[in-house]
Amino acid sequence: MKQNEPSGLGALVGYRLKEAQSVFRARMDEALRPLGLTTPQYACLELLSRSPGASNSELARGAFVTRQTMNTLLRGLSERGLVERAAEAQVGRVLPTTLTGEGRRLLTQAATLIHEIEQRMVNSLSETEGRLLHQALTRCIDALRTLDT
Amino acid sequence: MKQNEPSGLGALVGYRLKEAQSVFRARMDEALRPLGLTTPQYACLELLSRSPGASNSELARGAFVTRQTMNTLLRGLSERGLVERAAEAQVGRVLPTTLTGEGRRLLTQAATLIHEIEQRMVNSLSETEGRLLHQALTRCIDALRTLDT
């Protein structure tokens, strides 16, 4: 039987969404493995690069993992010397985290690989289709985030 | 700071893809909880409804989980009397699984809830945009599945 025809679920947008995310994630994991990084770890480094000093909770939301997971994840990155975390909070309970030089170096390598995958995905679409896809996804996200009714 | 502006990652299609899938999954889990079902379990029932007698491996691929996970998942559904699994293989090593009446009944309830969520997502788009989204996702999937180069 064909790739997607045992089910017929492929007709549903939600199913396609999951499917696309699944392949994308698989490709990212493959690419990052040689660097000793997982996809959430890469996401964390990328977030820190764009928001130096971010809090654990902010990073968790941005990487779509729980606070607990991000916490353990940060310890690992810290032990490897890729990030540095403040020992004490300057404000509130937030312990700001920043990239080290080593972390920035590894992120550069990883980002190149990931951007290639993103490009491979986007290049299958025309420029217009690419913009529409981005818009449509954003619209869907807003619709599902908005509470009920 | 704004919902998605600490990072700037929101500009990337891959990030939006993950974001959309994340919210969608969260909404599904919420809706299915009262029925005592998880999203992978629901996916399994839906697949069996459309492909009665499917094998463990087929179900695993369709629900985007590993064979091991689908195996344990099927045991749970079987113990609850929602599915029935052949004791012996008629052909190859495949042990065909089918929905029970009870399973079909629960699936009907669940499907209604899930379709509401899918509708809420799709309704945020025009009919044309919806079709384009589906097409674009399919294109992306194919591009990422195709090996390299």
Place this chain on the structure above:
DNA sequence: CAGATGTCAGAAATACTGATATGG
């Protein structure tokens, strides 16, 4: 007081790896 944060602990679901066996 409400809300966000950081952290800890236990239970559960899931994935990864490797191994074995069977059938096409």
Place this chain on the structure above:
DNA sequence: CCCATATCAGTAGTTCTGACATCT
């Protein structure tokens, strides 16, 4: 022989739930 299947076992990473303390 090659490949897909089903299954088992062990390890690890992730999530969920609940809880508590701290700070705005």
